[in-house]
Amino acid sequence: MNSVIHTHDDLQHEKNRLEGLLKIQKEQLKTDFGLLKKQLEPASAILRTVGMFTGSRNADGKSNSKPGLLKLGLDLGIDLLLRGTIFNKAGFVTRMAMPVLLRNFSSNVASGKGKGLFQSIKNIFSRKKN
Numbered sequence: 001m002n003s004v005i006h007t008h009d010d011l012q013h014e015k016n017r018l019e020g021l022l023k024i025q026k027e028q029l030k031t032d033f034g035l036l037k038k039q040l041e042p043a044s045a046i047l048r049t050v051g052m053f054t055g056s057r058n059a060d061g062k063s064n065s066k067p068g069l070l071k072l073g074l075d076l077g078i079d080l081l082l083r084g085t086i087f088n089k090a091g092f093v094t095r096m097a098m099p100v101l102l103r104n105f106s107s108n109v110a111s112g113k114g115k116g117l118f119q120s121i122k123n124i125f126s127r128k129k130n
Contacts, residue, residue, distance in 0.1 A: 074103065074106045075103050078099055078102050078103050078106060079099050079103075082098060082099045083095060083099055087099075
């Protein structure tokens with residue numbers, strides 16, 4: 001505000017000046033956010049790629065309900081390792097059930113849900129019998 005407002009016309013001129021200033025500042029903010037978004041594009045591309053591997057996001061950045069490459073690799077590795085080597089001479093039920101249980105366990109550990117699972121297993125085996 002450059003001068004004191006004495007009349008209604010002065011008030012209208014000041015209002016018009018402030019509205020023009022507001023419009024200029026809004027345009028400046030849009031420009032600044034556009035530049036910031038452009039500068040952060042490489043980092044967001046990296047995060048989208050990492051999200052594709054973990055299964056939390058797809059290439060568009062939207063939420064993904066399908067399992068990620070990490071989970072698929074764990075599942076395939078567990079199947080090949082367990083069914084082909086460790087449980088090769090085990091019974092049919094053990095050969096079919098154990099890979100499913102271990103895949104579930106590894107998925108929980110990989111997603112961070114397995115932190116409490118280790119404590120639960122430890123508590124089961126460390127209980128004292130009365």
